[in-house]
Amino acid sequence: MDTRVSEHRLRIQRVQDELTARGCHALLVPSSDPHLSEYLPQRWQAREWLSGFTGSMGTLVVTRDRAAVFADSRYWVQAEAELAGSGIELVKIATGASTAHVEWIVQQTPPGGVAAVDGQVLALAAAQQLRAALLAAGAQLRTDLDIVQAVWPDRPGLPAERVYEHTAPHAPVPRRDKLAQVRSAMQDRGATHHFVSTVDDIAWITNLRGSDVSYNPVFLAHLLVGLESATLFVGEGKISAMLADKLAADGITLAPYEAAGDALAALGAGLVLLVDPRRVTLGLRERVGGARVVEAINPSTLFKSRKTAAEAAHVRTAMAEDGAAMCEFYAWFEAALARGERITELTVDEHLSAARAPRRFHRPELSGHRGLQRQRRHAALPRHARLLRGDRGRRHAAHRFRGPVPRRHDRHHAGVAHRHRQRRDEARLHAGAQGHDAAVAGALPAGYVEPHARRAGTRAALGAGP
DSSP states (O other): OOOOOOHHHHHHHHHHHHHHHHTOSEEEEOSOOTTOOSSOOGGGOHHHHHHOOOOSSOEEEEESSOEEEEEOGGGHHHHHHHHTTTTOEEEEOSSTTOOHHHHHHHHHSOTTOEEEOBGGGSBHHHHHHHHHHHHHTTOEEEOBOOHHHHHOTTOOOOOOOOOEEOOTTTSOSOHHHHHHHHHHHHHHTTOSEEEEOOHHHHHHHHTEEOOSBTTBOOOOEEEEEESSOEEEEEOTTSSOHHHHHHHHHTTEEEEEGGGHHHHHHTOOTTOEEEEOTTSSBHHHHTTOOSSEEEEOOOHHHHHTTSOOHHHHHHHHHHHHHHHHHHHHHHHHHHHHHHTTOOOOHHHHHHHHHHHHTTSTTOOGGGSSSSOGGGGGGGTTSGGGGGGGGTSTTOOOTHHHHHOOOOOOOOOOOSOGGGHHHHHHHHHHHHHHHHHHHHHHHTTOOHHHHHHHHHHHHHHHHTTOOO
C-alpha cells in the first residue's frame, strides 16, 4: 500500500492553515496574472502549483476543509488524472466562462465569514461580481491578501529575459505615431492620462517584443500615457541602454515594474484617467488617487485591429509561407495514410514543425500552445483533436510578426485513393452532428453538447447503436 501523501495535498493543507490563521474561510486562485493574460509566466501559475492540474484554463477554490478545481469539458479527463490523490474535487462546468465557482464560494463561506483573493490578479468585473454575491449572503471579500505568496517558499520571480525592438519593415508604423493615435483618442474622452496593463496592447503601442510568456512575443509591463510623455513600468535590466535611449527620444521613460501602483496613486484631483475596466485588475484600479476615472475600451485594442496596407501585405505573405509548409505536410500525411502508418497528434506536430522549420520567419519558440511534447499524456484529448483538422490549434510563428493566419480547418486529408475511408469518416461525422443536434434540442448546457456529440461519433466508429 502506498502511504505517501500527495505534495499537492500538503500544499492545500498549508493554504488551509493560512486561511485559519488569517481569519478567512475561502481562497480563490484564478488562472490569471496582473495583466489578465491567458498564458501565464511561472510566477503566477499558482493554481497549477497548488493543485497539480496543468490545464491552461481552470479555477481553484480552497476552503478550510475542502478544495475544488472548476474546469470545462476540454479538461475533465486530464483533471481527473492529475487531481487523483490530492483530495481536490473536480467540479465540471459547462464553459470556461462559467461563474459556478462564485456560487460555490458563497455556499462555503458562512454569514459573517471572509473569502480572500489576491486583488492584483483579479479582473475588476470579476471582483465586483464576487463581492456583490458575498455581500448578499452576509459575507465579505478581502483582496489585500496574497496567501499564495505566504505558502509558496520557492515561488519564481519575475521573468528576466531582455525586451527587443520590433522594427520596420514588419512594424511599418512608428511608436511615436501610435502614441499620437492613443493621445487623440484620450482627448476625445477628455482624459489626461491612460493606463494600460495588457501585454499585447503595450507591445503594439511601443513596438517592443519579449519572451516572458511561452509562445507569445510579449513582455511584462505597465504603461502610463500622458498627453506629452509616457512611462513604461518594466523589470530592471530588461531593456538595454541603447533601446532606452530610443524610447526616450520618443517620449517614453522607464520606471521599475513595481512602481506602477504608486504612479496611479500620485494622479491627483484635476486629472482624468482612462482605463479599460475589462483589462485592468482590481488591485491596480484601487490604487488610483484623486484623479477622475473614465472607463472605456483601450484605444489600442481597436487601432491594432485596423491593418495598414503594409501590414495586410505581411499577413498575405505569412499565409503564403505557411500555406507552402501546410502543402508539404499534407503530402506527407496522405502518403503516410496510404502506407498504413500509425499517425497521432504528436507525429502530426513533429512533421508539421519540420515543414515549417526552413521557412524564413519561422520562430520555434513562438510556435505552439504550451507544446504537445509537454503534454504527451493528454495530447489526444478533445482540445488537441483540432490539430488533425487543419492545425487550428497551432499557427506558424510568422503571424507573430506579420499578422494572423486564418485558413479553412475542415479539409479531408485522405485523398481520392481512400474514398472508403472518406465515406466511413463522413458517417462518423454525421453521427456526431446528429448527436450535437439531439443535445441542442434536448436543451443540454452548452459545455455538455460537445461531449455528447463526440460520444455519438465514437459509438458510430465502434459500430454500436445510438
